[in-house]
Amino acid sequence: MKRIAIAIDSLAGGGAEKIVLTLAAELKRLGHAPHLLVLTPHCEYQLPADIPVHFCFDESQKQSDSIWRVSRSVEEVKRWVSEIEAEYGLFDLFLSNLDKTNLLFTQANLSPLFCIVHNSIEEELKRQLKLGPLAYFNMLRAKKSLNGQHLVTVSKGIEREIIACQRISPQSIRTIYNPFDLKDIRGRADELNQAIPDGDFIIHVGRVAKQKRHDILFAALAKMKHQLPLVLLCSNPKKAMKLANKYGVADRIICPGFQANPFPWIKKARLLALSSDYEGLPTVLLESLICGTPVVSTDCPHGPNEILTGPLADFLSPRRDVDQLSEKMDAALGDYPNMEDIALFEHIEIEKIAKTYLALI
Numbered sequence: 481m482k483r484i485a486i487a488i489d490s491l492a493g494g495g496a497e498k499i500v501l502t503l504a505a506e507l508k509r510l511g512h513a514p515h516l517l518v519l520t521p522h523c524e525y526q527l528p529a530d531i532p533v534h535f536c537f538d539e540s541q542k543q544s545d546s547i548w549r550v551s552r553s554v555e556e557v558k559r560w561v562s563e564i565e566a567e568y569g570l571f572d573l574f575l576s577n578l579d580k581t582n583l584l585f586t587q588a589n590l591s592p593l594f595c596i597v598h599n600s601i602e603e604e605l606k607r608q609l610k611l612g613p614l615a616y617f618n619m620l621r622a623k624k625s626l627n628g629q630h631l632v633t634v635s636k637g638i639e640r641e642i643i644a645c646q647r648i649s650p651q652s653i654r655t656i657y658n659p660f661d662l663k664d665i666r667g668r669a670d671e672l673n674q675a676i677p678d679g680d681f682i683i684h685v686g687r688v689a690k691q692k693r694h695d696i697l698f699a700a701l702a703k704m705k706h707q708l709p710l711v712l713l714c715s716n717p718k719k720a721m722k723l724a725n726k727y728g729v730a731d732r733i734i735c736p737g738f739q740a741n742p743f744p745w746i747k748k749a750r751l752l753a754l755s756s757d758y759e760g761l762p763t764v765l766l767e768s769l770i771c772g773t774p775v776v777s778t779d780c781p782h783g784p785n786e787i788l789t790g791p792l793a794d795f796l797s798p799r800r801d802v803d804q805l806s807e808k809m810d811a812a813l814g815d816y817p818n819m820e821d822i823a824l825f826e827h828i829e830i831e832k833i834a835k836t837y838l839a840l841i
Contacts, residue, residue, distance in 0.1 A: 482507075482841055483569055485561070487517040487585055488577040493524035493715050493738045494687060495763040496577050496598045499634075499658045503575075504531050506659060506834040515564065515571070519544065519581055524715065524738055532568070536560045545580045545622070554587045561590060573841050575632075579622035586625040594630045594840055596656075597638055600781045602645055603758035607691065623648065630840075632656050635761040637782025658761050659833035662770050662825065669743035669771045675736055676748050677709070682809065683749035683773075685713045685742055685764040688720045690757075693778075693800070697755035698727035700805040706813050708750065709734055713742050747771040751812050757799060759783045766828060774816040776808045787824055791817035 486504050491497050504514040508531055516533040520541070527533050536557060537544050544553040565571060574593040576585040582595045601623055608619040631650040633639040639655045642648055682701070686692045694712075701710055709732045712720050717735035724730040739745060746752060752768035754777040761783040768775045769787070777784040779796035788796050795812055797805040 481512055482572040482838060483513045483515070484573045484575065484837075485515050485517050485564075485571040486575045486577070487581045488519070489580045490520045490522035491516075491518055491525050491527070492522050495760075496596075497525060498763060499598075500577055501525055501528065502661065502830065503659050503834060503837065504528065506661070506830045507838075510831070510834055510838075512838070513568070515568065517561070517564070519584070524740075526740060534560070534564055545583050545618075547618070547621070550583065550587070554584055557584045557588045561588070573837075575837065579619065582629075583622045583625045586629055592630075592841070594632050595626055596632045596634065597626070597642070598634055598760040600638060600641060600758040600760065601647065602641060603781055607757070626650060632840075633760075634658050635783045635786055637786060638760055641781065656833060656836050657824070657828045658763060658766075659830040660766055660770065660828045661830040665743055665767060665770045668741050669747040671741060671744050673741075673744045676745055677711070677734060679709075680750045681709045681711050681734065681748075682751045682753055683711045683713065683746060684753050684755070685746070685767075686754075686756075688712075688714050688716045688723075693755045693757055694720060694723050695727065696778075696800055696802055696805060697753060698724055698729050699802040700753075700755070700809065701729050701732065702727055703802065703806040705810050707732070708813075710753075711736065711745060711749065713737075713739050713745060743767065743771055746773050749773050751776060751809060753805075753809055754778060754784070755805060756780050761786070766824070769819050769822055770825075772819060774812045774819070776805065776812050778805065787822075789823055792819075792822075 486500050488500050507514040514531055519536050521535045574590045576582050576595045608616045626648045628651050631653045633655045636655050639653055711734045714720055715738040717737055720735055724733045746768050752773050752775045754762055756778055758780050765775050765777055765787050776795045778799045779785055780799050795808050797808045
């Protein structure tokens with residue numbers, strides 16, 4: 481039995497957080513002892529009853545990675561991990577996820593440590609630069625903390641980007657795709673949910689953030705020949721509706737809020753759309769295909785072109801191209817290729833991925 485610490489900033493309702501919970505559950509099923517080490521107690525997902533969850537900071541300590549506080553936070557992390565290990569035993573492996581955790585765990589010199597990169601580093605930095613030099617510098621600090629570390633990327637595209645750009649010089653780098661429990665997803669997709677609307681609809685799953693480009697999605701929706709409603713599964717419906725009003729599609733938007741089980745919604749949809757500027761390996765694309773629901777996505781860095789291959793590649797749209805996205809959504813609603821033989825499915829099977837992580841020990 482191996483004891484594995486899976487660390488992350490929070491358990492807010494994002495893709496990385498969902499992947500962390502999925503991996504922990506599978507490691508537990510395989511007879512190991514995963515622990516969730518969560519920096520702040522912001523949780524939208526239900527906490528697992530059979531896996532220890534540890535929190536380091538309280539809600540008031542949101543700036544734990546700020547330049548004037550980071551040294552103290554690193555010492556707190558060291559004490560926190562030492563206390564957990566004193567109670568449960570030493571960890572055989574640390575898996576660190578997201579910027580704040582990567583920054584603190586690398587400086588705490590925890591070992592053996594692997595940092596998991598969930599997004600395009602270069603695209604994230606470009607986005608932060610638009611927010612000003614301070615925002616850019618703070619993110620750059622976190623990215624630079626990956627120098628000399630063992631990295632795991634969730635897509636080949638991220639791995640290639642890191643090697644090509646040479647902004648970071650890792651000690652090692654490899655790709656391990658995110659784990660998906662295909663049987664569980666399909667089973668949960670069959671659960672009844674009376675809140676799901678009758679009739680056809682398109683769906684988008686993801687937080688309302690500039691990266692996700694809801695503006696492009698709404699503009700494309702307005703141009704579509706198929707005037708279907710759009711269901712948004714997000715945790716900030718008011719922000720989404722304000723933007724939808726701007727693009728004249730508010731009357732076609734349905735916002736039920738964050739859903740702990742989005743799969744019945746995805747399965748019932750005619751189409752899932754992704755309009756992002758950048759990703760890592762977009763979880764929702766794979767989940768939709770697993771549920772048998774067609775997808776259209778921007779061909780953004782990284783992940784969509786590793787998922788939508790062969791005939792499905794026709795449903796990749798150039799980034800920020802409203803006309804192309806609109807046309808491809810209309811085309812997908814008319815005719816869509818067979819989704820049973822997705823090449824990537826064999827590389828994301830949950831037990832295979834869990835055993836790949838165990839092989840890092």
